[in-house]
Amino acid sequence: MSAAPDETLAIGYAALRTSVAAHRIDRDIVRLAGPDAVDYLQGQCSQDVAGLAVGGTAEALLLSPQGKMEAFVRVNRTGDDQFVIDTDGGFGETVKTRLERFRLRVKVELELLEWECMAVRGPGADPTKVMTAAVAGDPSVLRIPVAWPGFSGFDLLGPATAGGGTPDAWVGEGVVRCSDGAWEAVRIEAGLPLNGREINDSTIAAEVGLVERAVSFTKGCFTGQELVARLDSRGSKVARKLAGLVIASESGESGSGRGDLPPLGAEVWTPDGEHEVGHLTSVAWSPLFGSPVALATLHRRVTPPAAVSVRWESGGAAHQLDAEARTLPLVEDGSS
Numbered sequence: 080m081s082a083a084p085d086e087t088l089a090i091g092y093a094a095l096r097t098s099v100a101a102h103r104i105d106r107d108i109v110r111l112a113g114p115d116a117v118d119y120l121q122g123q124c125s126q127d128v129a130g131l132a133v134g135g136t137a138e139a140l141l142l143s144p145q146g147k148m149e150a151f152v153r154v155n156r157t158g159d160d161q162f163v164i165d166t167d168g169g170f171g172e173t174v175k176t177r178l179e180r181f182r183l184r185v186k187v188e189l190e191l192l193e194w195e196c197m198a199v200r201g202p203g204a205d206p207t208k209v210m211t212a213a214v215a216g217d218p219s220v221l222r223i224p225v226a227w228p229g230f231s232g233f234d235l236l237g238p239a240t241a242g243g244g245t246p247d248a249w250v251g252e253g254v255v256r257c258s259d260g261a262w263e264a265v266r267i268e269a270g271l272p273l274n275g276r277e278i279n280d281s282t283i284a285a286e287v288g289l290v291e292r293a294v295s296f297t298k299g300c301f302t303g304q305e306l307v308a309r310l311d312s313r314g315s316k317v318a319r320k321l322a323g324l325v326i327a328s329e330s331g332e333s334g335s336g337r338g339d340l341p342p343l344g345a346e347v348w349t350p351d352g353e354h355e356v357g358h359l360t361s362v363a364w365s366p367l368f369g370s371p372v373a374l375a376t377l378h379r380r381v382t383p384p385a386a387v388s389v390r391w392e393s394g395g396a397a398h399q400l401d402a403e404a405r406t407l408p409l410v411e412d413g414s415s
Contacts, residue, residue: 088264091257092366095265096410099203099232100257101250106196107171108236111178112161113187120162123178124154125284125307127298131156136223138293140284141177146306148282149177151274151289155221155236163221165196165236167274181302195246197235199254200225200265204232214242214249228408230269263363267372270323270407276360277321277374285315286376288407319357319376322383323409326362326371326402340364340371341400345391347375350401352388356381359389367410377404 094100111120121129126139133156141150150173152166166174171191178189199209206215206222214220220237235249242249247256272278272287284290284307294307310317326341340362347357362373373389381387383404390399 087258088260088364089366091255091261092264094255095201095257095261096229096367097202098255099199099201099205099209100255100261101197101199101209101247102257102259102262103246104196104198104234104262105168106165106194106234106236107168107174108192108194109164109166109171109175109178110161110190110192111164111187112158113185114160115185116160116162116187119182119185119187120154120178121298122300123181123302124152125294125301125303126154127295128154128156128162129298133158138289140289140293140303141174142284142301142303142307143280144302146283146303147280148278148284148287149280150174151272151278151293153223155223157221163192163236165194170274173274193239194237195239197246197249198225198232198262199235199250200230200232206233209251209254210235211242211244211248211251213244217242220249227269227271228411230265230271230408260363263361264365264367264372265410267323267361267363267374268365268367268408268410270321270374270409272321272374273361277376282376283310283317285310285317286319287321290315317379319378321407322375322377322381322404323407324359324373324375324387324389324402324404325365325368325409326373326389327400328370341373341389341391341398342393345389347377347381347402347404348388348390349381350386350388354378354380356387365409372409373402375404 124139126137136155139154155163220241223234345359356378357375359373365372383406385404387404389402
């Protein structure tokens with residue numbers, strides 16, 4: 080089990096919630112360019128990329144022909160026939176391979192870029208005030224707005240040496256650099272799913288709340304459209320859905336910032352112990368709740384808000400904690 084939080088976590092978390100903080104996040108970047116780039120990408124992803132102006136950005140899904148998710152991505156139009164597609168770290172090759180799979184007799188080129196991402200979030204995340212002058216004027220760095228519940232700001236995406244420095248130098252020295260733990264807590268509270276965590280090759284977009292954000296139903300056909308459209312016409316009723324969990328601290332010291340975190344993969348059960356309804360895919364300590372928070376895709380027999388229990392084994396001992404499954408986001412507009 081992982082140790083719960085320290086002072087660094089609390090400082091970074093407070094900055095994310097009340098002012099502004101920066102964090103270097105792991106993103107993979109794929110460049111797609113060529114005379115057929117617009118038409119080709121339009122037919123491959125769920126978003127209306129043809130409608131994006133140069134400089135525009137949109138979240139999108141790459142689906143299998145059966146409608147299951149292969150990757151959750153962000154599409155950034157950088158030219159009339161050029162796009163930069165970024166996704167969670169470790170999934171760039173997946174995106175590139177998926178886009179190459181149907182590339183037949185089309186004039187497009189794909190390449191992985193050695194770029195970095197510096198994320199800036201919080202009520203004070205104004206790019207005109209927190210960026211350094213060197214990077215503010217560097218056209219190789221993309222400034223991408225981000226708007227998740229309680230988790231708004233922008234991302235800086237570009238070559239690691241842009242502006243003559245490192246990604247850390249892209250943001251003013253006075254901006255708090257938050258820890259991985261603080262970043263993970265706010266991501267979970269916002270309900271942001273990650274490839275390889277909440278999203279895998281058996282995931283349906285409606286299960287993780289991405290249809291409204293990342294699918295256009297007016298753009299025309301795209302690979303995997305049939306399943307998404309059919310479910311949408313039926314009210315996106317699926318057998319399981321992503322939920323947030325607020326978990327009792329194992330130490331019993333709620334609000335103290337002390338205790339241990341359940342591991343990834345810990346099972347979620349109904350309180351009566353009759354049914355296993357999911358497992359934890361992300362977990363972190365939340366200074367706001369004074370306890371662990373987590374994400375889990377839960378069977379429809381659990382309708383949040385609802386009591387559940389979290390179970391796991393460690394060192395030959397069985398552990399069980401009470402928890403409450405809640406709708407996402409867990410935090411919106413800075414309150415619980």
